Amino acid sequence: MSDQIGTGRSHLGGATSHRSGGMRPGGLATPYVLGLVVLVALPVLGAAALAFTEYYGFAAPRFVGWDNYRRALDDELFRTSLRNVALIALVAVPLRLLLATAAALLLQGRSRGAGTGRAAAYLPSVVPDAAWALLWLWLLNPLYGPLPAALRAVGLGSPDFLTDPAAARLGVALMVALQVGEAFIVALAARRAIPDQLYEAAAVEAAPPGFVVRRLTLPLMAPLLVLLAARDLVLLLQVTFVPVLLVTEGGPRDATLTPPLYLYQRAFGYGELGYASALSMVLLVLTAAVLAVQALLVRRWLLR
């Protein structure tokens, strides 16, 4: 049974062992490796070097040792940005995972409307980030936005999404979480990789639907769901940039200032390229730490 679910791996193994036409795996990887070195590894090394300097882009970089890192540790705004992204992630990551998984489970079948539903679930991811951000600027607007209007209409009252710090973070979290597209596709693939026979076996056993989801579907999807959560975290740490830049500009009162936005302000607002490089290094290490913790958890609990 396990080899049915894990066929992906064996296919890959097969592809590398049949070396037809004399192409070696190393040769096939060349374009990717080249791109990785030129576009990722070299810039990272450059940034790592710049992080030890004072550099404004005009004069040559001046070596300052660990000064930038000492400053980063004491930087109130940087800490705020990390706290913000943690708070946003706390809502956005579980919410997106929940929405993507629920949509995948509801729309995986052949029932009428499922195809349309799948397209609809993916659609927000096709919208360019900037357009998506502008859309939310309208959606969340306290004066004429539909979301506050709807909340007020059902008698809940609406927080001031763009002016209240906590509500602004919530707004950004919603904006990020509702782009479920890729997560939905991955969850859908994970659900469909589970053989139908397992569900037939559960049906013959008269296992109720909730029990089947809890004991069969979710555990079998879990490794991929955890992967999705990790991807979302990385995404939040690294690229929650467009929405906060366009919708809130990090405000109100720095409530939606996220690390990428802060980095951008330091580098291109104040021209502190050396310091911004040090911040990006800290961010890189933090991201790696988050992923390491997650990998450890997966190995400990899921891949026993």
Add this chain to the structure above:
Amino acid sequence: MSLTVDGATRTFTRRGRPPVPALRQVDLSVGVGELVVLVGPSGSGKSTLLRAVAGLESLDAGRVLVDGTDVTTAGPGERAVALVFQDLALFPHLTVGENIGFGARGRGARAAEVRTAVAEAAELLGIADLVDRRPGELSGGERQRVALARALLRDPRLFLLDEPFSSVDAELRVRLREEVKDLQRRTGVAMVHVTHDRTEAMALADRVVVLRGGAVEQVGTPDDVWHRPSTLSVARLMDDVPLAVITAASVGQPGDHVLAVRAGDLRLRPAGSGRLDVRVDDVVLDGGTAVVRCSSPVGPVHVRALWEDRPRAGRAYGVDWEARHEHRFAADGTRMS
């Protein structure tokens, strides 16, 4: 503990393809404590019939009754049947014990009760020491037993087995077959077993149901099906050596029917004697006896002989048989007399 299927009809339709009739007016009855084997070539509808009984496949027409209750439209969970799938459908992420107890837990039984029941079932099937393993760590035979234990815990009114032994080696298959038969005898629960293996059908069945092209060709005890096959195709299906099929005219009988004689009922005689002149093409050892392939004026003829009496290839012989071993089939393949 009984099953009745009445006029089951099902046609598979897929857009852009011609409709495939999988079941045509199939009747089936399984009595209390009876073991019925559905046998037939692939595409004969035997798996579809079993899945329809389990509620996993709907019928276009016909009824399914379990213990006299009409369950035609009932869901698979409401029929109180247990199904062992061809590839077993064990849950890969759960331990053997959790697999066996899955349904019981799902139906709301208490954890302690389920543990006891699982332990009993595992004990009965000789897998008690494996309950903490996962299916991926087990051998083929052990997995079979897990699937059987899971079926047992369903406490079913009917056991359904869909070619469960098709992926294990021959030696193990024989042993599992015997275990299943013993298990069925001990529990007294009626069982429907699907197979394409004639030996398995003969070894297990109280009654054999031969299906072909979605229709029932014959229902009977293994003895009936072997000694009084209702059609030429049933006679062929249940034998692993081709029967000699001889037109009536070629042996001087009136009529346009054919005679079919099993290889084991044919006797080799010295050349010139016997009712048919043959030339031996090949001799192979099969299960301790010789299967002799011959060519004759009426086509190929296979004869089973004792190994020590085997003829030599290339020589001419005569072939003879007793009249009581003749199966006569009309031109349309149905049995005469």
